[in-house]
Amino acid sequence: MAERELLPLVRDVLDKQVLDPEGHKVGKADGLILQALANRPSRVIAMEISQTAAWRQVHHRLGALADWLRAKFEPGQNQPPRILFDHFVRGGIDVHIDISWKRTKALVWEDWLENRVIARIPGGRRGGKK
Amino acid sequence: MLRLYAATAAILMLSGCVQSPEKAAKDAKQAADSWSATLTEATQARNSGQISPSFFQSIVTQALTSLKKEAQTARKSGGDAAAAPVDAVAARAGKLE
C-alpha cells in the first residue's frame, strides 16, 4: 500500500496563488470546501476563489457584504467560483491545477472589464506587443 | 494597551489644539522672522534678475497666506501681542503685492 501523502492545507493551499498548466494566474485559494461524511473523515472537495470566502475570514459581516455584492453584480454566476479538488496537482507557495483558467469561471470580472470598459478606452485593445 | 495609547493620543491631540501663550508668541515670531527674511531675499533676487516677477509674486502670495494663518493661530492663543510681529510682516508683504 502506498504511503499516504499529507497535505498541510493552510500552509500549502489556503491563500496561495492558483496557476493553470500554462502558468496563467487564476486567483488565490480564498477558501476550502470540505465535505462532511457520515462515519468517515471529511474530505476537501473544492477550492473557492471568491471575495466572499476571503472577507469572511476577517469578519462574517464583511463576508456577507461581499456575497451580496457578488450576487448582485457578478456577471452570469449564481455561486462563487470553485475549482474541484480533483484538479489539484500540487501545492507549496503556489497551487497548480490541471485545467485551463478558461474552464474555472474565476475570471468573469476580468472578461467583463476587458469587454465593457477597457475595450472602450482608446488603446485598450491594441494589437501587437506593448 | 491600545485603549491607553488611543486615550494618550487623544489627550495630546486636544492639548495640541490649545497652545500656551508663550509658545504661540514664539511660533509667531519664528514665522514672522522667516517670512521677513524670505521677502528680503526675494526682493534682492528680483532686483538682480535672479527670479522672475511671477515667482516673486508667488512668494508674496504664499507669504500672505501663511502669515494670515499664523496670525489667526497666534491671536487665538496669545492675543494681539503674540500676533503683532506676524501682522507687521504681513503688512510689508501686502505693500509688495
Added chain:
Amino acid sequence: MKSLSNVALGIVTSIGGFLDVGAIATAALAGAAFGFQMLWVLALGTLCVMYLTEMAGRLACVSHHSLVDAIRERCGFRYFSFLLVGEVLVDLLVLAAEIGGVAVALHLVTGIDYRWFVPIVAFALWLLIWIGTFSIVQNGTSVLGLITLAFVVGMWWMGPPWHEAMKGLLPTAPSHDAARYWFTAVGIIGALFEPFMLNFYASGAIEEKWSLKDIPMNRVTAVLGMGFGAVIAVSIVMLSAMTLGPRGIQVDSYEQAAMMMLQPFGSWGVPLFAACLGTACFGASLQVALNLSYLFSQGFGWNWSENLKPHEDARFAIVYTLAIPLGAFLVIILGDPLQITTFSMALNALLAPVIVFPLLILMNDRHYLRDYRNHMVGNVFVSAIVVIAFLIAIVAIPLEVLGG
C-alpha cells in the same frame, strides 16, 4: 545591458521612494532649521532602507513572488486586509501629494495656480502607464531623475564645511526646539520608510524576470540605487543648511525651498529646482500608482504586469485608471500638497511595521527563500528596524501635534 537595467530599477525606486515630494520637503526643512544636525537620521534611514530593499529583491529573485503576494500567502487574508486598507489610504494620499508636487513644480516656473496643472499631470501619468512598458517607466524615470544631481552640484559649488557635515553624522541631541527636531526626524524616517517602495522594487524585479543569478546584482542595485537617493537627500540638507539657514529662512513652502538654488545657480536656480521637484514627484507618482495596481492584483491573485496590454490584465489596469483621478481629486480638494505630504509621512511611519514585520518572517521561511534565508546578523538588524519602525509609529502622531 541587463546590469545597467538592474541599476536603473534601483535608481528609479530611490527616486520615487527616497526622493519624492516628502523627502525633498523634509530635507530642505531639516537643513534650514537644524543645519547639519540631522544628517545622522538620513544615514541611519538609508542603511535601513538599503537592507530592506535588498531583502525585498532577494525574495523576488528566489521565490518569484512579490512582497505583497508573499505576505498574503504567508500571513493570511486577515493580516493582508489590514495591510490593504492601510496601504490604500496611505498610497492615495502619497499619490495626491506627488501629483500635487509635479503641479507645484509647473506653477513655480509659470506662475499659474498649480491646481490648473493637476488634471494635465494626472492624464500624462495615466497615459504613460497605459501605453508604456515597465522598461519605459523605469529607464525613463532613471534618466530624467539624473537632473536631481543638480542638488549635489549646488552643494559642492557652495564649498560645504565637511568637518561640520561629518559631525552631523553622529547622533546628537537637538540644540533647540526639541519637539520640532524629533518631529522632523520622524518625518525624514517616514519619508524614507515608504511601504510602497519595497513592494514596487520587488514587483519590478519580477517584471524584469530576476532569478537566482541576479541575487548579487540585487545587492549592488539596492546599495547603489538607495545610495543615489541618499546622496541627493544629503545634498539637499546641506545646501539648505548653507543657503537658507544662515538667512533665517524656514521652509514652510516650496517657494522658500526653491530659494536654496539661487546662490549656486543664479537665474537658473528656480527652474532647476522645479525640474528636480517635478521629475522626482512624477517618478514617485508612477511608482505609487503602479503599486496600487500591484497591491490589489497580487493580493487577490489577478493577472498583473505593466508589460501586458491593458486588455490582458483588465483589473490591474482598472485600479490605476481609478486611482489616478482619485489622487488628482484629493489634491484639489485637500489643497496644499506640502500639508498632504506631512500627514502622509506620519501615516507611512504608522504603516511601516505592518510591512517590515512580515518581511522578517518571510526572510526566514525555507519555502520562500530556500538556501537564501537571512543570517543571524541580518535578522538582528531587521528586528532592530522593526523596533525602530514601531517606536516611530507610536510617537509619530503625538509629535505631529506637538511639533507641527
